[in-house]
Amino acid sequence: RVELPDVGWSGDAEVLFENRSASVKDGVIAEFIDAFGTRAWHIDLRGGESDGDAPGIDPDNLVVNPSWEDNPSTGTPAGCYASVGPGATFFVDSRLSVHGGHSARLMKPDEQSHLSFRPFPFAVEADRRYRVSVRAKARSEGSQLTVKLGGFGSRTFDLTTEWAEYAFEVTPDSDARRGGLSVELSTPGCAWLDLLQVVPLVEGAD
Numbered sequence: 001r002v003e004l005p006d007v008g009w010s011g012d013a014e015v016l017f018e019n020r021s022a023s024v025k026d027g028v029i030a031e032f033i034d035a036f037g038t039r040a041w042h043i044d045l046r047g048g049e050s051d052g053d054a055p056g057i058d059p060d061n062l063v064v065n066p067s068w069e070d071n072p073s074t075g076t077p078a079g080c081y082a083s084v085g086p087g088a089t090f091f092v093d094s095r096l097s098v099h100g101g102h103s104a105r106l107m108k109p110d111e112q113s114h115l116s117f118r119p120f121p122f123a124v125e126a127d128r129r130y131r132v133s134v135r136a137k138a139r140s141e142g143s144q145l146t147v148k149l150g151g152f153g154s155r156t157f158d159l160t161t162e163w164a165e166y167a168f169e170v171t172p173d174s175d176a177r178r179g180g181l182s183v184e185l186s187t188p189g190c191a192w193l194d195l196l197q198v199v200p201l202v203e204g205a206d
Contacts, residue, residue: 136157136159
């Protein structure tokens with residue numbers, strides 16, 4: 001039984017690293033813990049309130065775990081495959097974000113190293129427009145990020161030291177049951193990413 005002084009909050013707390021939630025009643029958590037076991041809970045006391053201008057996940061987004069909030073294994077984001085060369089790193093960072101409480105931090109030490117990742121694949125349709133977008137920032141000017149949607153289209157973006165959205169639209173010329181989105185830090189440096197999304201667009205809509 002864990003009592004949180006001065007927190008009379010009731011709701012669900014995220015049980016970190018276990019992909020489940022626990023009930024909180026009037027600031028009290030009561031759970032069985034196995035012998036020699038541990039528990040870590042995350043409680044969002046913001047009450048679901050957010051800035052009206054804050055970015056959110058599009059309901060039609062096709063990317064799994066787009067802002068790296070699902071992390072059953074500490075520091076390792078669920079729902080993607082990473083290719084990490086010598087000296088490079090790819091981790092979840094809980095210090096910086098534009099959505100939720102996490103971002104992905106990519107660090108590439110030199111030109112000889114390689115760093116890229118691919119979210120779990122999804123289906124795309126021929127002759128349908130898709131908007132590919134990501135929020136990103138770099139530790140220093142000059143870092144470049146390359147985003148590709150299979151062999152249908154790609155863009156390389158020059159990152160700045162401030163969070164910004166980078167986006168492009170692409171129309172596949174054939175169906176792909178396992179459409180591949182890939183993201184690569186093209187230059188040495190350190191960058192943070194959040195809200196990686198692929199959204200099918202409705203023709204004629206703004």
